[in-house]
Amino acid sequence: xxxxxxxxRYKIIEKRQSVAFWCNPISGHATLYWYQQILGQGPKLxxxxxxxxxxxxxxxxxxxxxxxxxxxVDSTLKIQPAKLEDSAVYLCAxxxxxxxxxxxxxxxxxxxxx
Amino acid sequence: AQSVSQHNHHVILSEAASLxxxxxxxxxxxxxxxxxxxxxxxxxxxxxxxxxxxxLVKGIKGFEAExxxxxxxxxxxxxxxxxxxxxxYFCAVNAPWGNNRxxxxxxxxxxVIP
Numbered sequence: 734x735x736x737x738x739x740x741x742r743y744k745i746i747e748k749r750q751s752v753a754f755w756c757n758p759i760s761g762h763a764t765l766y767w768y769q770q771i772l773g774q775g776p777k778l779x780x781x782x783x784x785x786x787x788x789x790x791x792x793x794x795x796x797x798x799x800x801x802x803x804x805x806v807d808s809t810l811k812i813q814p815a816k817l818e819d820s821a822v823y824l825c826a827x828x829x830x831x832x833x834x835x836x837x838x839x840x841x842x843x844x845x846x847x
Numbered sequence: 848a849q850s851v852s853q854h855n856h857h858v859i860l861s862e863a864a865s866l867x868x869x870x871x872x873x874x875x876x877x878x879x880x881x882x883x884x885x886x887x888x889x890x891x892x893x894x895x896x897x898x899x900x901x902x903l904v905k906g907i908k909g910f911e912a913e914x915x916x917x918x919x920x921x922x923x924x925x926x927x928x929x930x931x932x933x934x935x936y937f938c939a940v941n942a943p944w945g946n947n948r949x950x951x952x953x954x955x956x957x958x959v960i961p
Contacts, residue, residue, distance in 0.1 A: 736890070737890075773856070773953065773954075774953050774954070775851070775952050775954050776891070776937070776949075776951050777951070778948050778949065781948070789948060824891065833941065833947040833948075834879050834896060834898070834941060834947075834949075836893075836949065838890045838891040838892070840889075840890050841890075
């Protein structure tokens with residue numbers, strides 16, 4: 734079974750630039766999550782999708798972050814414009830519907846904002 | 848909001864030593880509890896989980912965790928570590944009747960010296 738795929742694996746940008754990350758969940762998983770993991774901290778949920786609808790985006794900084802999952806499969810997370818404090822690893826995870834305790838994580842995208 | 852505390856962020860020990868990592872959560876209701884592990888260069892993956900029943904949970908690779916409700920704790924243990932246990936360990940909590948969001952602790956970086 735293929736795991737959660739993410740790209741790119743690494744990205745370096747300057748502050749005020751834009752960046753986008755892509756995630757393809759495990760086939761058949763209805764729920765998709767984006768997490769932000771700052772160095773020295775645990776992952777923090779940014780947004781959760783159920784199919785193509787948003788379930789929880791209460792911790793997403795909506796002034797600069799956006800995410801979509803238009804067809805209910807893969808998803809993109811965008812930051813525009815980036816700030817220095819956005820430097821982190823962005824993790825994507827997926828789970829079968831109704832089983833949020835069974836999350837499978839992708840390798841993450843390490844973002845460095847200079 | 849639920850929070851998860853992990854102490855002793857950096858742990859260094861020799862092979863065959865015993866390991867215990869503490870995890871405390873601040874949430875009064877029924878919770879699901881997890882330990883995740885991230886080996887160097889690999890994805891975050893589930894080590895073990897507790898939903899109900901026997902408070903002593905056994906996971907992969909000889910790890911176990913004990914849920915003590917009165918102490919709001921879910922400590923991870925392994926009697927004899929190996930070099931391959933070098934990894935970062937995260938405790939996580941979610942409330943099955945809430946928004947099901949996974950709240951992670953800050954993690955424990957464990958280094959096992961051969």
